[in-house]
Structure formats: C-alpha cells, structure tokens
Amino acid sequence: MSVIYQRVALIGLGLIAGSMAHAIRRRGLAGEIVGTARSAETRAIAAEIGLCDRVVGTAAEAVAGADLVVLAVPVGAMESVAAEIGPHLAPDATLTDVGSVKRDVIQAIGPHLPANVHFVPGHPLAGTEHSGPRSGFAELFDNRYTLLTPVDGTDPAATERLRTLWEGCGAIVEEMDPDHHDLVLAVTSHTPHLIAYTMVGVADDLRRVTDSEVIKYSAAGFRDFTRIAASDPTMWRDVFLSNKDATLEILGRFTEELFALQRAIRTGDGDHLYDYFTRTRAIRRGIIEAGQDTDAPNFGRGTHRKEGAE
Numbered sequence: 001m002s003v004i005y006q007r008v009a010l011i012g013l014g015l016i017a018g019s020m021a022h023a024i025r026r027r028g029l030a031g032e033i034v035g036t037a038r039s040a041e042t043r044a045i046a047a048e049i050g051l052c053d054r055v056v057g058t059a060a061e062a063v064a065g066a067d068l069v070v071l072a073v074p075v076g077a078m079e080s081v082a083a084e085i086g087p088h089l090a091p092d093a094t095l096t097d098v099g100s101v102k103r104d105v106i107q108a109i110g111p112h113l114p115a116n117v118h119f120v121p122g123h124p125l126a127g128t129e130h131s132g133p134r135s136g137f138a139e140l141f142d143n144r145y146t147l148l149t150p151v152d153g154t155d156p157a158a159t160e161r162l163r164t165l166w167e168g169c170g171a172i173v174e175e176m177d178p179d180h181h182d183l184v185l186a187v188t189s190h191t192p193h194l195i196a197y198t199m200v201g202v203a204d205d206l207r208r209v210t211d212s213e214v215i216k217y218s219a220a221g222f223r224d225f226t227r228i229a230a231s232d233p234t235m236w237r238d239v240f241l242s243n244k245d246a247t248l249e250i251l252g253r254f255t256e257e258l259f260a261l262q263r264a265i266r267t268g269d270g271d272h273l274y275d276y277f278t279r280t281r282a283i284r285r286g287i288i289e290a291g292q293d294t295d296a297p298n299f300g301r302g303t304h305r306k307e308g309a310e
Contacts, residue, residue, distance in 0.1 A: 001027045001168045004161060005068040005094075010035040011059050011081055012072035013046045014232075015127060016098045018136020020070065021051050023169035026138040036062040037133070038073075046133040060088045068165070071097040071109070076238035079108035086112040094118040094158045100185055100235075102149045102178035104242040110151065118158035121149045123181065124171060125189075129230040142170035143291055149178040186246035190239055191254060194247070196228035197236075 008030040010017040017035065024030045035052035036059055037043050047055040056062050063069045063085045073081055078097060089095065095117055099105045102121050113119055126144035128135065146166045150159045163173045176184070203222065240247055264272040288295050 001029060003031050004029045004165045004168065005066075006031040007066040007068070008033050009062040009066035009069045010052065010072060011037075011062060011070065011085070013037040013042050013051060013055075013133045014072060014131050015135040015140075016124060017070060017072035018046075018051055018133050019126075019138065019140035020072070020098075020136075020169065022136055022138035023141055024165070027168045029165055029168045030068075034062050034066065038077075042133055049134065051133055051136070059085050063088050063090070063093075065090055067093050068162070069093060069095045071095070071099070074232075074235045074238045075099045075101050075105060075242045076234075078105050079112070082109040082112040086114065089114060089117050091116045092118070094120055094162055096120050096122045096148075096162055098122060098124055099242075100189065100239045101242040102181045106149070106151055106178055118155050119151050120154055120159050120162050121151070121178065122162065122166070123147045123149075123185070124166070126171075127231075129227050131232045139170070141166070144171055145292075146171040146173050147176045147181055148173060149176055149181055151178075182243050183246045183249075186243060186250040190243055190247045191250045193228055193231065193236060194240065194251065195254070196225040199225045200229040 008020075008024060010021060010033065013035050014037075021033050021035065024033060032054070033052045034054045034056060035043075035046055036056050037046065043055050043057070046052060059081055067090065069085065069089065071078055071081055078099060082095075091114075095109070095113060096119075097105055097109070099121070100123060102123065106119075106121055109121075110119065124141055124144065124146040126140050126146075128140075148159060148163060148166075150156075159175070166173045199222070261273070261276065263269070264276075287293050
C-alpha cells in the first residue's frame, strides 16, 4: 500500500500504539511516526527499540505537523491530553483514539478541538494482557475488528482515510453509533473483565485453598480468568467509571442469570442447566465461524501471544 498519512503522532506508547507503529511500518502506511508518553522510562525504552522514527518529550511537540494524531492513553487521561494538544494540532488533521469507551471520550475531547480538525473516535477490538512499549507486534490487528464512531459533522473523507489506514493494519473496519458501541462493549468486554477480576479475587479470598494449589491446579477456565485479570489496572478502572451505565445494566442482567443458575443447581434442575449450556455453546461456535478465534486445542500454551484482554 502507499503512504496514507505523512506524519502519524502516537500519544501513549503501550500495546496498542506500539502495535500500530509496527503495523504501519509493515505496510509503509506513513511517511513518519512520532511518539511520546508521559513516562520518561517509557519514552527511553521506545527510543531504544526504535519503536517510532522520533520519540519526543511532550504531546504538544509530537502533534506538530501531524496529519493523524492517535490518543492511546487511558480513558481518564483523554481530556487533559486533548486540552494540551488542541492549540498545536495542524489544520485539517485527523484526531482519533483507541479507547474502549466512546461516549465519554467524545464528550471529554470534543470541546478542546479546533473547528478545522477532523475527530473520528475509534476502538480496535484487539489486545493481550501485556502492556508497555515492548509489548506491541504488527499482527495484533490482523482479522480483528476496529470500530469507528465518527461524530456529527465529521468529513466523510477523513473517516474513509482512517478506515483505509486501519485496513492497511490488517483490521476489519465497521462504523457504529457511540452509545451502541458502549452497550456492545459492556457485553463483550467490560462485564466479562469485571467477572474475571471478581473470580480471581474470590480465589484469593478463599484461604481454604492455598496459593500454591490455586497456581498448581489451575484448569483452563481459571487460568484464562487470571490472564484477563492481569490487564492494565489504570485502563480498566477508567473504563468502568466511564462506561458506568451500560456496564451496570449488563451486570444486572448477569446477576439475574446467575441467580437462575443458582436456583437450578440448588433444586437439581438438570434440564435447565443442560438447555442453558446448549444455548451458550452456540455463541462459541459463532465466534469461531466469524474468524475471531480458532477451535484448535490450546491449553493456554499454544501461542506466544494469546489474544484477549480487550
């Protein structure tokens, strides 16, 4: 593919931004990649490994002259970063983000942007439990969905240009209403993460089960919970506080389902359990048929980088 953006500025240099840098380089999608991060240690590592063409000290410096700016910081930091970079954004630049919540991000960022900047919020549905500038890899987005939620008045050409970049990174791109995005992600990502954190916390609280037993005898279910629960705590704190209403709605429905299963177990209602598990098993088949996972046996050790964790 040819160059889509002359200069891409990555604000935040963790898993997603790092993987974007690798994926953009893989296909030659940008003339230059400039990066920055709040932590001096992160910037030093990024410079050491050559993650970007240039690593600079501030977000304002990073966005200067960039025709694409990507905010890859925790959702709770979006507003302060937007306020910092707003006056320094180039005319006709596109600003996007990779946050797991869209409505709150739009409300936080929008007021700080000049009228001549195109705002196209985005969310790549890909990740691992790893973080930091060394964690990225070019294949992260291959055959994974990226959702774009352009705001009212955004130039369709700017959205299409960003779509082309994400497709060049290997992603399947779809557009979605921001509020619907937040509800969908509450079902597919946010509430499952909260459940994983809870299950691992419960295991930690059960002093009848020693730490060594939990570690030694972890079957696939609990092991996958611990993988998800190892995700970045700052990011997930911000996600739950920013997508509060949708997460609480889905959590309420989950609680109702859990009570029904408790009752079935208590009363010995095997038919209810069997029918329920049969219906839910079909969801797994649908995920495999959609190409979002494989049915190959994998006991948590089959690949170096296992997909998951938002």
